Amino acid sequence: MIDEIQATRYVAPLREGGSLPGLVEASDYGIYVAKFRGAGQGLKVLVAEVILAGLARRLGLRVPELRALQLDAAIGRYEADEEVQDLLTASVGLNLAVDFLPGSFGWDPAFPVGPEEAATVLWLDALTANVDRSWRNPNLLLWHRQLWLIDHGAALYFHHSWAGAAASPERFARQPYDTADHVFAAHTHRAQAADAELAGRLDADVLTEILRAVPDEWLEPVERYPDPAAVRAGYRDYLLARLADRSGWVPGGSG
Numbered sequence: 001m002i003d004e005i006q007a008t009r010y011v012a013p014l015r016e017g018g019s020l021p022g023l024v025e026a027s028d029y030g031i032y033v034a035k036f037r038g039a040g041q042g043l044k045v046l047v048a049e050v051i052l053a054g055l056a057r058r059l060g061l062r063v064p065e066l067r068a069l070q071l072d073a074a075i076g077r078y079e080a081d082e083e084v085q086d087l088l089t090a091s092v093g094l095n096l097a098v099d100f101l102p103g104s105f106g107w108d109p110a111f112p113v114g115p116e117e118a119a120t121v122l123w124l125d126a127l128t129a130n131v132d133r134s135w136r137n138p139n140l141l142l143w144h145r146q147l148w149l150i151d152h153g154a155a156l157y158f159h160h161s162w163a164g165a166a167a168s169p170e171r172f173a174r175q176p177y178d179t180a181d182h183v184f185a186a187h188t189h190r191a192q193a194a195d196a197e198l199a200g201r202l203d204a205d206v207l208t209e210i211l212r213a214v215p216d217e218w219l220e221p222v223e224r225y226p227d228p229a230a231v232r233a234g235y236r237d238y239l240l241a242r243l244a245d246r247s248g249w250v251p252g253g254s255g
Contacts, residue, residue, distance in 0.1 A: 002050060002213045004068040005097060007034070010075050013084055019045070019153070020087055023100060026069065032097035034069055035153070038090025043218045044160060045153035046096040051235065052128060052152035054210030058201050059120050062148045068215050069097035094215055101148065107140035109183075113147055119190035121149065123198050126177040126191070126249050127242060130155035134181040158238055163222040169241035177249040192252030199243055207236045 006027035013022045019039040024032055037043055053063040076088030107113075121140075125133050132154035133139055139151040158172045179185045211232040219231040247253050 001215050002066050002068050004070060004094070005030070005032075007069050007071045007075055007095075007097075010034075010079055010084070010088065013081070020084070022084065024069065024097065026067070026097060028067075031100040031102075032067065032069065033064075033100050034071075035096040035098065036071075036087055036091035037093060037095050037218075038087050041153055043220055044156075047159070047214050047218050047235075048128075048153050048156045049096055049098070049151075050214045051210060052124075052130070052149075052155050054213060055128065055202065056124060056149055058206055058210070059124055059198055061117070061120060061124065062146060064099040064101060064148060064150065066099070066213075067097040069095040071095050094217055098150070101141060101143040104141040104143035104148065107138050107142050107147060107183075111142055111147075113184070115187055115190055116194070117147060118184040119187040119194050120198060121147075122179065122182055122184045122187055122251055123191045123194060125155070125182065126179070126251050127239070128152070128155040129157055129172075129175060129177060129249075131157075133183055135183055138183045140183070156235075156238075159235070162234065162238075163224060169238045170245075172238050173241040173245040174248050177251065179251050188251040192250055195246060195250045195253075199246060202239075202243055204236065204240060207239055208232075211235055 007024045008027055009025040011023040011025060013020055019041055021033050021035050024034045026032055035046060037046065050066060053066055056063045071091055073092045076085050079085040079088055130152060141148040141150055161167055179188050216228040219228040221227055221231060225231040225234045
């Protein structure tokens with residue numbers, strides 16, 4: 001599992017989007033962006049963040065370090081903002097902490113990104129069906145003149161409905177990916193050219209290792225996947241199916 005730390009102080013909200021992440025201090029003296037289990041999107045967003053971070057690193061991309069953040073009820077009792085207090089109260093337990101990158105700022109097209117790196121980001125987003133890398137919201141930071149990927153809660157949409165009878169890894173495998181609104185859509189053909197090499201970095205063993213990082217208590221059971229081990233196997237099966245049948249979703253492919 002990702003390393004666990006204890007929240008020691010809630011610093012300030014980051015009023016971006018509907019999930020209301022916030023800056024927190026932790027027991028390792030670090031400052032983190034906390035993503036809370038009590039936010040409207042629920043635990044699956046936290047799971048997606050951990051899985052995407054693991055995949056990104058395997059593909060040579062940069063993502064901030066992640067920690068499992070234990071939040072006690074006492075933290076919320078001293079918060080003056082009622083909305084934040086409600087969120088903290090609903091989030092007692094294990095949350096996600098994303099390393100805060102001081103001095104970072106949002107990526108701007110004026111900053112050049114190497115074509116290989118841009119194509120890899122596009123390919124990763126297509127693999128995981130991440131719809132949240134548009135020009136309106138790139139979810140990219142610049143830190144020390146390098147590109148960093150953040151905010152992957154919108155990826156892996158299948159887990160929101162995989163309890164349904166029609167859901168299956170095969171169906172996800174065939175789901176096309178629309179690159180039209182992606183910030184790196186201009187690199188579609190380069191992503192297609194890199195497909196075999198990138199896919200070769202990910203296999204069942206790699207996915208199993210990545211999924212071990214997800215805390216058990218975030219893996220919500222459903223009838224098809226009744227315990228954390230089964231839920232992990234479900235994620236692995238869905239991703240393996242998509243890796244095995246890439247013609248429909250690889251940018252620039254026949255799909």
